[in-house]
Amino acid sequence: MAAAEFWTPEFHVEKRDDGTIVMEHIGHAERLADTIPARLKYWAEVTPDATYLAQRIAGGDWQRLSYGEVFDRVRALGAAFLEMGLSQQRPVLILSENSLDHALVALSAQYVGVPSAAVSTAFSLVSETHDKLTGAAELLQPGLIFTSDGARYAKAIDAVRKPDTEIAATVPSGSMQDIASLAGDPARADAAFTKLSGDMVAKYLFTSGSTGSPKAVINTHDMIARNQDMVADCFRFLRAHPPVVVDWAPWSHTASGNKVFNMVLCNGGSYYIDEGKPTPNLIGETLRNLHEISPTWYFNVPAGYEMLLEEFRKDRALAERFFGKLDLMMYAGAGMAQHIWDGLLAMARDVAGHDVLLTTALGATETGPFALMCTEQQESPGNIGVPARGISLKLVPNEDKLEARLKSPSITAGYYKDVKTTAEHFDEEGFYMLGDALRPTDPDDLTKGFFFDGRIAENFKLATGTWVAVGALRTKLVDHFEGLIRDAVIVGENREELGALLFPADGVTAADLFRLQEKLDRFAAAATGSSNRVRRAVVLTKPPSLDKGEATDKGSINQRAVLRERPAAVFQLYDGPHGVSFH
Structure with a gap:
């Protein structure tokens, strides 16, 4: 891919006497819209018949929803939420895998100013105690719980439901409402949409809990919209190639639930929900989907890429379908081994006849997540790149490491109902403290990017x-x-x-x-x-x-x-x- 299809960043670097370094990407990204729902409205008017969301029906053919269809459903469902009394103080709790209805619920809530929170399915279906789920529900006090399957999530719902909480489901059980039956006056939803402001909460995302109990990260409309401005500024090719995504990563996490999901919507692309996973039992579903859909922007964890690489070597047609329109491969979640890295790049050159960028990045639930990105092909994995436009990166000496801190419009305002923890995560200059250490690729030229150098708290x-x-x-x-x-x-x-x-x-x-x-x-x-x-x-x-x-x-x-x-x-x-x- 030509370098012109990515950003050409310029930086200001300040080196302080105490060893602190502040690196700022000069300039500001062009604004796409004030809110994410505004982009749904835009594409529903510009390309109403284009496929926006798709999911297989009971393992069979794809059910596709166009931008126009999604927008109509969002307006009606959003109005129904308002009639239920949902508001900024009475959000929607989502207990569901990725699905068309999950997407419609989240988008409808955003459109009318009601926050939603998609909670990891592990909290509902794997946990024996449901402690993390009940903690999330106690914190948020939802007015509505949406679930994909009332029977499958019955124990989880029983653990958190209250008498005044509405329950709706794709597959209802007992007295639950069928989400498809909910509809209100779209004009009421439109009126609520016009009153959206950047400081209103769009959603809550719970941290993974890798460094303690999960916390509800506040995602305002302005935070996530500004983050998508940065994504579009970096990936210039999205303007000519609206993204086609085949994605399995859960929407309860910021990587897919914010970055990938909103990237597709903001750039008029198509999101194919992959019900496979990078596991021996479920990789077959991913392969089936990739046999039919050629992605232009693809994400996976290293273990998933290793499984795919093995299949590409056995199935030339699959490899040709995968690489045929591909602009970028991204990995995260773990370090990638050199042999996987080399194999993917060689396969791209062999099948597509040109290089396809294979890269990674650095971000967090609290950063939107898009923060640092590498857009230059490397000889080996690990380079997480440079700060996005509008982000200031501060590197503070900490023992023999450089601790990373960030400031930007796409940084969270804090943790819901937790003033103490919020204050602990921001320094005296207002920089969010990631807790990660970074190592410059070239100490004399920070524009060459950085490597992740461990969690400060673990050392x-x-x-x-x-x-x-x-x-x-x-x-x-x-x-x-x-x-x-x-x-x-x-x-x-x-x-x-x-x-x-x-x-x-x-x-x-x-x-x-x-x-x-x-x-x-x-x-x-x-x-x-x-x-x-x-x-x-x-x-x-x-x-x-x-x-x-x-x-x-x-x-x-x-x-x-x-x-x-x-x-x-x-x-x-x-x-x-x-x-x-x-x-």
Whole structure:
């Protein structure tokens, strides 16, 4: 892809006496609209018959909704929400996978000034206690709960419903209302739309809980609209190529629920809901969809790309369909191995006959999420790029790291009903403190981008005083085991040497002890010092618990929670000699 199809950024860099660096992308992105619903209205008038949303009907043909159809339904459903008494203070709680009705509910609420909150399905369907779900409901006090399936979500709904809470469903159960039957006077919805202001809450997104209890991040209309201005400014090709997306990532997370979903809408694209996932049991549905739909903008996690790459090598027609119109591949959620990176780039050149940008970025629920983006093809994975237009990046020395902080119109106003936590996350200059450390690709030229350098809160010192960069070490260790482990917890704070608690990949048992030991020995032999030498490990046979906070709803591991919940495993780690054992 030609460089002109992306931004050509210019930066102002300030270096302070205390070592702090402030890097600002000069200028402001062109405004698309004051609100996201305004873009729905725009495309419903300009391209009313174009496909906007699509989902398979019971695994069969695609059900497609045009921009005009969605807009008509949003106006009628939004009016019904107002008749129910929903408002800024009485939001909609969404318990549902991605679906057409889920999208219509969220868009209808936004159109009439009612916040919505899509809560991770794990809180409803995986959790045994529903503690996180009930906490979310107590905080938000919703006036309406929408669910895709009343029977499937029955236990979750029973855990949070109150006498004055309306319940609506795609597949109702008991006394629930059928969401398709709800309709009001569109003129009332239109009147509410004209009164939308930038400081009104559009939605709440709950953090994953990787560093504590999930918090409700306030997303105002102005915050998410300004973030989409930045996306369009970066991806200039969207003007000529409205995005076609085949996406499985859940809308309860900001990456898909904000960035991808709103990107499609703001640029007049088409969103195909992929009910597959990058797992052995569900990847088949993703492959089926990609056999039919050629995406122009594609997102996946590294494990998903590895599965796809294997299929591309076996199925030329699938590869040609995938790469035929592709403008960009993006990954996030974990580090990508070099062999996957090389394989995808080589496949793109072979099939499409040209390079397709493979890239990653940095953002957070609190940043909209779009914040830093890499638009120059790299030789290896990991470069998260530079700040978007309108964003100021502050790098503050913290021990031997550079702690990242951000300021922009797309930063959240804070956490709902939590003034204390909000204040703790902003510094004296109003910069949001990400909690991440960044490492410049080239210290002499910050425009070359940055690498993620770990979570500040995870890092610790050995007894010798040596700092351990936990995030980078964990990524390196997991990658070294080449699929035998799916994650690791680094141990060793105030101890003489490092150890690791390992979560094995599916199917790995004590019979694999020799392979695990061999991998660990090689990793230790290649270490350059005590800060990255791991010679002892315990394989955890019990999976991480969502309810105990060991795992987030995204599947990431909360290091502190695992150490808190598994003292016996830590004792075993240091009680015996070097090597690998099972617990």
